[in-house]
Amino acid sequence: MDALSNSLAAADIATTMHPYTNLRQHEQTGPLIISRGDGIRVYDERGKEYIEGLAGLWSVAVGFSEKRLADAAYQQMLKLPYYHTFSSKAHEPSIRLAEKLVEMTPENLTRVFFTSSGSEANDTIVKMMWFMNNALGRPKKKKFLARTKGYHGITVASGSLTGLPINHRDFDLPAIPVRHLTCPHFYRFGMEGEDEAAFTARLLAELEAVIAEEGADTIAAFIGEPLMAAGGVLPPPVGYWEGVEKICRANDIMLIADEVICGFGRLGTPFGCQKFSFTPDIMTLSKQITSSYMPLAAVMFSEAIYQAIADNTATIGNFGHGFTASGHPVATAVGLENLAIFEERDLIGNAARLEASFQAGIRSFADHPLVGEARGTGLIGAVELVADKATKRPFAKVGRAGTIAGGIGHEEGLIFRAIGDQLALCPPMISTEDDVKEIMTRMGRTLERLTGAVA
Ligand code: PLP
Numbered sequence: 001m002d003a004l005s006n007s008l009a010a011a012d013i014a015t016t017m018h019p020y021t022n023l024r025q026h027e028q029t030g031p032l033i034i035s036r037g038d039g040i041r042v043y044d045e046r047g048k049e050y051i052e053g054l055a056g057l058w059s060v061a062v063g064f065s066e067k068r069l070a071d072a073a074y075q076q077m078l079k080l081p082y083y084h085t086f087s088s089k090a091h092e093p094s095i096r097l098a099e100k101l102v103e104m105t106p107e108n109l110t111r112v113f114f115t116s117s118g119s120e121a122n123d124t125i126v127k128m129m130w131f132m133n134n135a136l137g138r139p140k141k142k143k144f145l146a147r148t149k150g151y152h153g154i155t156v157a158s159g160s161l162t163g164l165p166i167n168h169r170d171f172d173l174p175a176i177p178v179r180h181l182t183c184p185h186f187y188r189f190g191m192e193g194e195d196e197a198a199f200t201a202r203l204l205a206e207l208e209a210v211i212a213e214e215g216a217d218t219i220a221a222f223i224g225e226p227l228m229a230a231g232g233v234l235p236p237p238v239g240y241w242e243g244v245e246k247i248c249r250a251n252d253i254m255l256i257a258d259e260v261i262c263g264f265g266r267l268g269t270p271f272g273c274q275k276f277s278f279t280p281d282i283m284t285l286s287k288q289i290t291s292s293y294m295p296l297a298a299v300m301f302s303e304a305i306y307q308a309i310a311d312n313t314a315t316i317g318n319f320g321h322g323f324t325a326s327g328h329p330v331a332t333a334v335g336l337e338n339l340a341i342f343e344e345r346d347l348i349g350n351a352a353r354l355e356a357s358f359q360a361g362i363r364s365f366a367d368h369p370l371v372g373e374a375r376g377t378g379l380i381g382a383v384e385l386v387a388d389k390a391t392k393r394p395f396a397k398v399g400r401a402g403t404i405a406g407g408i409g410h411e412e413g414l415i416f417r418a419i420g421d422q423l424a425l426c427p428p429m430i431s432t433e434d435d436v437k438e439i440m441t442r443m444g445r446t447l448e449r450l451t452g453a454v455a
Helices: 002-015 023-029 067-079 092-104 118-135 156-161 196-214 240-250 303-316 329-344 347-363 400-411 433-454
Strands: 034-038 041-044 049-052 109-115 143-147 178-181 219-224 254-258 282-285 297-302 371-377 380-385 417-419 422-425
Touching: 049 433, 067 329, 092 109, 092 297, 092 329, 109 118, 109 303, 118 156, 118 219, 118 254, 118 282, 118 297, 118 303, 143 156, 143 196, 178 196, 196 219, 196 240, 219 240, 240 254, 297 303, 329 347, 347 371, 347 380, 347 433, 380 400, 380 433, 400 417, 400 422, 400 433, 422 433
Parallel strands: 143 178, 143 219, 219 254, 254 282
Antiparallel strands: 034 041, 041 049, 109 297, 282 297, 371 380, 380 422, 417 422
């Protein structure tokens, strides 16, 4: 076993360029090779057990051993392993899943375009907006509004919408016209003497000022995650989304909810926009759509958008956009089965029921000397580590404490995500009260040991 794992690790180091990895460091440390999963747990090749406290990448809702999804994939592969959806071709799984998504999402979202990843879905939205506004005779209406610390993917357009420096630096991004507005995180971006309501008012005034400066006739859409996840699990301040929606409507700016993480019950409501009381014109879905057993994403959008685009295809002859795997039959069959499990086991209700104990667990770390803020909603949360609690001063070398915490977490049998010095938890939707207790116990032990380790 050890010889095998050593040779696997050596082959990995010799051949693979890992995403989101310090490659020089990886050459020294090698990979953590995960070899199997069972429920909310995964096991490395030495047999060590870990609770997957981030559900993979915020995505494995039904856990790591759901045989029904394996079976759905197998049956679909036997029947029709692949077919495309170009040029009016269709197959049953993608039609049925599109129907299901239209039924589940807010009423105004009547149309679906499938892609394989969240990034592709957001790139598709950018192109849809450009195509639509050209079709409507508004060729200037092409800019996007996004937020600092927002995450929308890493392809050229979606990576431009993302508002994290590491996704722009040395990649020559942003490469499309986008303005990033202030991150709606009160703890970090609220000003001295400002309360949460005043913070919201300031952000909304900024949005209005940017629209006035750029001209509403040049702005196609505003994109945001209902709760910013990859930026550090940042719930918006009270009244923020209602205000953003009102301003977008008043200025004829499309509102895009990127629900790649918030969608399918993560916040305790079916979709994040429902938690924060707004209705988007467009929604991005992925991750929990198949519990990540297969790559799949969907753009949901309104009838008005569809009609404008459809008219233009009649004029110019085609909607010249699509992916080989758009609506892939195996991915959509797995998505359908996954959503059937969501309903049968009431996983959205489960997240809502676990919210109280999960959030109490997260907030129980607020008194820890290294924790500046403990936050979250639904079944997602984070603690933000700081060098000085009173002044909120971050560590001088951002990410060092987070990396150390991640290592201790592994030793304690808990995988979470260290986003700089923010430690994020987002466990599978099948978790139980006992699982939440165990996650918090392991997190507590990690934080206890961290105090000595970062000194
Ligand atoms: N949008 C959000 C909100 C995300 O969290 C992510 C990925 O984490 C993406 C888009 C990009 O998805 P993908 O990694 O599938 O391209």
